[in-house]
Amino acid sequence: MLSSLGTRRARLLASALVVATLTAGCFGGGTTKSAAREIPLPASGVTREVYDLVNADRAANGLPALSWHPQLGGLAQGWAEHMGSTGKLKHSDLNATLRSPEFDAFHRLGENILVGNCNMTAVEIEQAWMNSPGHRANILGDFNTIGVGVVCAGGRLWATQSFGTV
Numbered sequence: 001m002l003s004s005l006g007t008r009r010a011r012l013l014a015s016a017l018v019v020a021t022l023t024a025g026c027f028g029g030g031t032t033k034s035a036a037r038e039i040p041l042p043a044s045g046v047t048r049e050v051y052d053l054v055n056a057d058r059a060a061n062g063l064p065a066l067s068w069h070p071q072l073g074g075l076a077q078g079w080a081e082h083m084g085s086t087g088k089l090k091h092s093d094l095n096a097t098l099r100s101p102e103f104d105a106f107h108r109l110g111e112n113i114l115v116g117n118c119n120m121t122a123v124e125i126e127q128a129w130m131n132s133p134g135h136r137a138n139i140l141g142d143f144n145t146i147g148v149g150v151v152c153a154g155g156r157l158w159a160t161q162s163f164g165t166v
Helices: 004-016 046-060 070-086 094-099 122-130 133-139
Strands: 108-117 145-153 156-165
Touching: 046 122, 046 133, 046 145, 046 156, 070 108, 070 145, 070 156, 094 108, 108 122, 108 133, 122 133, 122 156, 133 156
Parallel strands: none
Antiparallel strands: 108 156, 145 156
């Protein structure tokens, strides 16, 4: 059961969260030069916890786990860093990413983005996405790989989930 403060906080998170679900073919924002870098799955920390929570949510809904993809980890981290440096919550251009030779193994991409307080926990980040129908659809969708990026910049937390189908 949530306390009154917890309920208020959840409402604030939900209202502050822009429904930011994007699959290739929808609308786009900018791109980032760090899209092709690879980041392995961290052994611990918020990024690892968000990854584990995504797969726990999928398991709770009878779905297979998403595999970590280092290239999507780099894409997600690069985009979180880009949003943090610009101070703007907007989607990357997944159409351009899909057209780039570095991502030719992917048939489809999707993205969830979030901005919040730097003290947000992985549980709060994942709950905010799961409480949003569009974000939830990506988490529980038919993707088979994921990368997660989280950064605190300018006093705010910026997070990205990059989903892929290979």
